[in-house]
Amino acid sequence: MLKLTNVSRRFGDKLACTEISLEIPAGQMVGIIxxxxxxxxxLLRMINRLIDVSSGGISFAGxxxxxxxxxxLxxxxRDCAMIFQQFNLVPRLDVITNVMLGRLNRRNTVLSLLQIFSEEEQLMALAALEKLDIASTASQWAQTLSGGQQQRVAIARALMQEPRMILADEPIASLDPRNAxxxxxxxxxxxxxxxxxxxxNLHT
Incomplete structure (x- = not known):
């Protein structure tokens, strides 16, 4: 279970989040609108610890x-994967390499930076792309894909982390209704x- 207790975040004099408390059982899909x-x-960045809380506490599975x-940390x-509105792909890398970069927190960083991946990791990446129905784009540069395709690549990259939780920060904000x-x-x-x-997160 994810539990937030009186979580607040202040940026200077501005309160971005004020005393948020909630509980989300494991295995749920929840929208924040x-x-x-x-x-x-x-809020999502505090859960992932991209930024720290100003006060309060966040716990997961105790x-x-x-x-x-x-x-x-x-x-x-690694266990709490982030998906961003702007995809955060490397434009001039092919799709499969972008997906395999999701292994960064589970392997030798030098090997990842040198783009040296095992056959098992390549098969994992292809399976993730297949699950999202975009395996045919594996050899294309990321920048050649549509917005909807790029977001699915970002989801595949998140799956490569083998996460327990996925945080999707307005994943459809820049997409047309069909791709959304x-x-x-x-x-x-x-x-x-x-x-x-x-x-x-979803925008009203």
Whole structure:
């Protein structure tokens, strides 16, 4: 279970999130809906520990996430994958390499930076792309894909982390209705079939 207790985040004099408390059982898919500037992205970044809470606590399966440091923090960020609105792919790398970069937290960093991946990792990446119905794009540069395809590549990269939770920060904000449905259906299928907890921000 993910549990937030009176979580707040302040940027200077501005409160982005104020005393948020919630509990999300493992294996759930939850949408956080709100207007722009309401603090949705800040909330997900605090859960992933891209930024720290100003006050309050975050725990997952009994572990106090908000106090993790060093290797324990890296392990949490591996288990808690982020998907961003702007995809965060490397434009001039092919799709399959972008997906395999999801293994960064599970392998030797030097090997990852040199783009040296095992046959097993290549097969894992192809399987993730196949699950998202974009395996045919594996050899294309990421920048040649449509927005909807790029977001599915980002989801495949998240799956390569073998996460316990996926945080999707407005994953359909820049997509047309058809591609938005494809992306949301993909996240729902991952939740249904693999039991991964999915939390997604959606703009009103």
């Amino acid at each position: 709100g207007r722009s500037g309401a603090g949705k992205s800040t 572990t106090e996430v908000s106090s993790l440091r060093g290797g324990a 890296r392990a949490w960020q 449905k494809v992306v949301m259906d993909s996240l729902r299928a991952i939740n249904d079939e693999q039991g991964i907890t999915v939390i997604t």
